Amino acid sequence: MNARKEHPFQGWGLKNTDRPLVIAGPCSAETEGQVMETARALKEQNIEIFRAGIWKPRTRPNSFEGIGSKGLIWLKRVQSELGMKVSTEVANVKHVYEALKFGVDIIWIGARTSANPFAMQEIADALKGVDIPVFVKNPVNPDVDLWIGAIERIIGAGVSKIGAIHRGFSSFERHSYRNIPQWQIPIELSRRMPDIPIICDPSHIGGRREVLQEISQKAMDLNYDGLIIETHPRPDEAWSDARQQLTPKSLNQLLNSLSLRKVNAQDPNFLLVLDELRTKIDQFDEAILEILEKRMEVAEQIGVYKKENNISILQPSRWQEIINKTLQKGKNRSLSNELIGQVFKAIHQESINKQTRIMNEKV
Numbered sequence: 001m002n003a004r005k006e007h008p009f010q011g012w013g014l015k016n017t018d019r020p021l022v023i024a025g026p027c028s029a030e031t032e033g034q035v036m037e038t039a040r041a042l043k044e045q046n047i048e049i050f051r052a053g054i055w056k057p058r059t060r061p062n063s064f065e066g067i068g069s070k071g072l073i074w075l076k077r078v079q080s081e082l083g084m085k086v087s088t089e090v091a092n093v094k095h096v097y098e099a100l101k102f103g104v105d106i107i108w109i110g111a112r113t114s115a116n117p118f119a120m121q122e123i124a125d126a127l128k129g130v131d132i133p134v135f136v137k138n139p140v141n142p143d144v145d146l147w148i149g150a151i152e153r154i155i156g157a158g159v160s161k162i163g164a165i166h167r168g169f170s171s172f173e174r175h176s177y178r179n180i181p182q183w184q185i186p187i188e189l190s191r192r193m194p195d196i197p198i199i200c201d202p203s204h205i206g207g208r209r210e211v212l213q214e215i216s217q218k219a220m221d222l223n224y225d226g227l228i229i230e231t232h233p234r235p236d237e238a239w240s241d242a243r244q245q246l247t248p249k250s251l252n253q254l255l256n257s258l259s260l261r262k263v264n265a266q267d268p269n270f271l272l273v274l275d276e277l278r279t280k281i282d283q284f285d286e287a288i289l290e291i292l293e294k295r296m297e298v299a300e301q302i303g304v305y306k307k308e309n310n311i312s313i314l315q316p317s318r319w320q321e322i323i324n325k326t327l328q329k330g331k332n333r334s335l336s337n338e339l340i341g342q343v344f345k346a347i348h349q350e351s352i353n354k355q356t357r358i359m360n361e362k363v
């Protein structure tokens with residue numbers, strides 16, 4: 001993540017603009033009692049921004065799809081009785097109008113909606129002339145341009161307070177988290193849009209409460225500007241996302257456990273050592289590029305050879321042999337299966353692409 005602004009939320013009309021910004025509250029507003037009980041407990045811990053889903057885009061039908069507009073009256077109570085800012089998700093134009101009518105302070109656009117350019121444009125059009133903060137979650141699929149495009153549509157509507165929320169990416173492959181974080185994607189977003197603050201949603205990345213601390217710490221290590229964390233007074237009884245919600249008390253413990261890194265270290269000695277280490281990294285990156293170039297040249301030679309001998313490109317047994325060998329060797333060098341698997345899959349795919357091109361070239 002780039003060196004980030006020290007107070008990215010200055011001018012957003014929030015009480016506390018220190019990092020990390022914390023947004024907390026239940027996945028869904030369920031009852032007036034649950035909303036008020038959660039908000040009171042959070043307020044006691046100086047959390048100033050409350051979240052609650054009013055409309056819930058669920059993967060399968062016949063699950064709880066949100067309490068609907070009547071929940072907005074409960075959010076109004078949270079605002080007026082506790083002085084907290086309230087936030088909710090909007091997924092269509094009707095939601096935008098309802099949320100604005102009830103004076104919601106902050107809105108966010110969910111991962112299923114940010115993946116849909118038409119829906120994003122309609123929401124952006126409905127936001128013309130509105131100046132509340134708007135957060136855009138990453139789309140469900142790992143496409144940084146789609147995420148940037150969604151943010152650009154909101155910028156195009158003239159909204160000036162825009163943030164991004166990283167909530168991970170869905171995948172068919174099983175993973176220890178519910179949604180794979182793919183940290184390189186938010187890092188790339190930040191590189192391309194350095195003025196957009198970015199917060200992490202460890203709840204939807206992790207999918208279970210045991211891993212929320214490690215994900216939140218990782219986000220802090222990467223200089224994220226804040227966290228949005230699902231909180232419920234009795235998580236196991238929650239009507240949605242029960243496994244990933246924390247009690248307000250556990251949220252407090254989690255926040256207290258985080259080590260916060262300085263955004264910009266000024267100490268010249270620190271900078272000197274960092275610079276040396278970065279020079280080393282740059283040299284290794286150079287060496288990796290050189291090796292990749294050489295490997296691809298050999299892959300091309302193999303492609304030509306296969307063509308001359310009329311042999312098919314994909315030889316599954318050879319690929320299996322490479323992956324087994326590299327995983328084992330990687331392990332001996334303390335390189336994770338995840339890293340080696342991904343790197344070699346990508347290299348292998350590129351070799352196949354090159355060889356396919358060669359096969360199809362007309363001579």
Ligand code: PEP
Pocket residue numbers: 027053057089109110111112137167201204
């Ligand atoms: C949510 O924040 O409750 C939610 C539905 O998130 P996402 O859009 O990230 O799935």
Ligand code: MN
Pocket residue numbers: 027028204230240241
């Ligand atoms: Mn949720």
